[in-house]
Amino acid sequence: MNCDEYLPLLSGHLDGMNSAIEERRLQEHLKTCESCRALLTQMEQNDTLLKDSVATPPADLTERIMRQVRKEKQSSAKKRWIPIALSGVAAAALLSLVFLGNLPVLNTTKDAAAVEENAPEYVQNVGKPETFTSAKPQKDANGAVSYGAGAPSEAEGVDEAKVTHIPAFPEVFVDSVDPDTDKRNPPTRYTASAPVLIVWNAETLDALASFEAIALDEFTPLTANPVPSLYARYQAIVPLVRDLDLISAGEGYEITVYTVPYETLMAAFNESAGVYENAIYYPAQFTAPEECSVVLIRVDE
Amino acid sequence: MSDIDEKKVIKRAVKGDADAFEQLVLTYQTPIYNLCLRMTGNPEDAADLSQEAFIKAWNNLGNFQFESAFSTWLYRLASNACLDFLRGVKRRPQVSLTVEDSDGETQTMDFPDSAPGPEEAAIAKEENEILARAMLALDEQQRQILTLRAINDLSYAEIAAILQIREGTVKSRLARSRDALRKILLESGNESVFSASNKQKGGCGIELR
Known part of the structure; x- marks a missing residue:
């Protein structure tokens, strides 16, 4: 008889993790097999030894850890802090590079149609992805920022009404960096089941850039879901978003990238008062860029 | 909490x-x-x-x-x-422990020479030291899973989540780890320690303290 097959059952018995059938088989076997009985005894003894060998951490371990925790907090607070007023436009540029830079084709009607036509069913259900580009903000002699008529670029052929239309979302999170700790300060949760609107500012992006997870040139092509390359690129943001632990759920995301004046975004929020009651999650720590990209993530349920 | x-x-x-x-x-x-x-x-x-x-x-x-x-x-x-x-x-400097594996072949298992100093050794229970050395002779995966289960008393589900493996794998890996530990303790000639303890306790357990 080969006793090797009883090894997992002996171990499972010690942990109380055998099924009733497994346990019966083991007990039957133990009745007739002296060596397995000895084996079980030895394993039991070793387990007892292990259990009794629990060591007490050094008395000063907590103190050591907490001293460093408090020190890290202090030292990082001293780090360079870029004034957001300077980096607002840069933020927009960078965000555009990150997201829109990977989605150039989405700006054309033809490709948008292709997306709609070839997109998987769940995408058609939630509406076609759209990208809007606003007019560039203009500074006058006094440095005041204006957006002209506030209309998006004519050349893009985008209807202003669409720009200001931000779909209703139950929750809006602002993902920012805490100036006090210099740490990325994402909302404590992104719901996986509800659509999520995430606004990133420059500091967030700076912080994100230090995460290894961002490897913008390493987007994984979607092979499981063969769709036109346009759509694959569009969907390539998904692994990025996942890598960053922004959301975590099964398959079925849709991401739309908007680039809008921040004011437009806020106006849209304000118009939907009630819906966006808690729109700004960290108001004290979020300073508006002049223009921002909005990454809209829908999660198919 | x-x-x-x-x-x-x-x-x-x-x-x-x-x-x-x-x-x-x-x-x-x-x-x-x-x-x-x-x-x-x-x-x-x-x-x-x-x-x-x-x-x-x-x-x-x-x-x-x-x-x-x-x-x-x-x-x-x-x-x-x-x-x-x-x-x-x-x-780092290693000490070797010779162990016979299941095929009857002799294997040399290395582990870092982390023996406690003379003072600590005097305080430490002999069994605990032997056990610690035997644990170090296991491979990393084995002592990791044995520690989580036998020392920290975590459930299969918790271990599966930590190691990102299936519960079935937890069960089989634990079985192999327990068997490996048992063999190391036997092969390193420490069975006498345990059998002596067994006699004191009438063969049904080990007196550690």
């Missing part, structure tokens, strides 16, 4: 509350330290690695997702810190 209380504490810690984080340290330092101790065999390294794991947790709390238990995440950070450390210390 109940799950709900822990969530509240974590939320405070996420917002930068160091006192809240201290509560988490107090709750988890013993199991984390024990994992690091069994992985490295050296109390000083274990303390350093525990500290490293907690600091890593503190710095990355913002990324913590409540869908996994905080403890799972913390164990994973500590496990990874230990594995990284062990890869780095392979070049």
Whole structure:
């Protein structure tokens, strides 16, 4: 008889993790097999030894850890802090590079149609992805920022009404960096089941850039879901978003990238008062860029 | 600390509350330290690695997702810190232990020479020292899973979540680890210690204290 097959059952018995059938088989076997009985005894003894060998951490371990925790907090607070007023436009540029830079084709009607036509069913259900580009903000002699008529670029052929239309979302999170700790300060949760609107500012992006997870040139092509390359690129943001632990759920995301004046975004929020009651999650720590990209993530349920 | 209380504490810690984080340290330092101790065999390294794991947790709390238990995440950070450390210390002086494997072939198993100094050795129970050495003769995966199960008393489900393996794999890996530990203890000639203890206890257990 080969006793090797009883090894997992002996171990499972010690942990109380055998099924009733497994346990019966083991007990039957133990009745007739002296060596397995000895084996079980030895394993039991070793387990007892292990259990009794629990060591007490050094008395000063907590103190050591907490001293460093408090020190890290202090030292990082001293780090360079870029004034957001300077980096607002840069933020927009960078965000555009990150997201829109990977989605150039989405700006054309033809490709948008292709997306709609070839997109998987769940995408058609939630509406076609759209990208809007606003007019560039203009500074006058006094440095005041204006957006002209506030209309998006004519050349893009985008209807202003669409720009200001931000779909209703139950929750809006602002993902920012805490100036006090210099740490990325994402909302404590992104719901996986509800659509999520995430606004990133420059500091967030700076912080994100230090995460290894961002490897913008390493987007994984979607092979499981063969769709036109346009759509694959569009969907390539998904692994990025996942890598960053922004959301975590099964398959079925849709991401739309908007680039809008921040004011437009806020106006849209304000118009939907009630819906966006808690729109700004960290108001004290979020300073508006002049223009921002909005990454809209829908999660198919 | 109940799950709900822990969530509240974590939320405070996420917002930068160091006192809240201290509560988490107090709750988890013993199991984390024990994992690091069994992985490295050296109390000083274990303390350093525990500290490293907690600091890593503190710095990355913002990324913590409540869908996994905080403890799972913390164990994973500590496990990874230990594995990284062990890869780095392979070049340190080693002592060898000769072990016969299941095919009857003699294998030499190396582990870092982390024997306690004479003072500690005098204090330490002989059985505990033998056990510690035997644990170090196991491969990293084996002593990791044995520590999580037999020392830290985690469930199969918890271990599966930490190691990101299926529960079935937990069960089979534990069986092989227990068998390997048993063989090492027998082969390293320490069975006399256990059989002597057995006689004192009438063969049904081991008197350790």
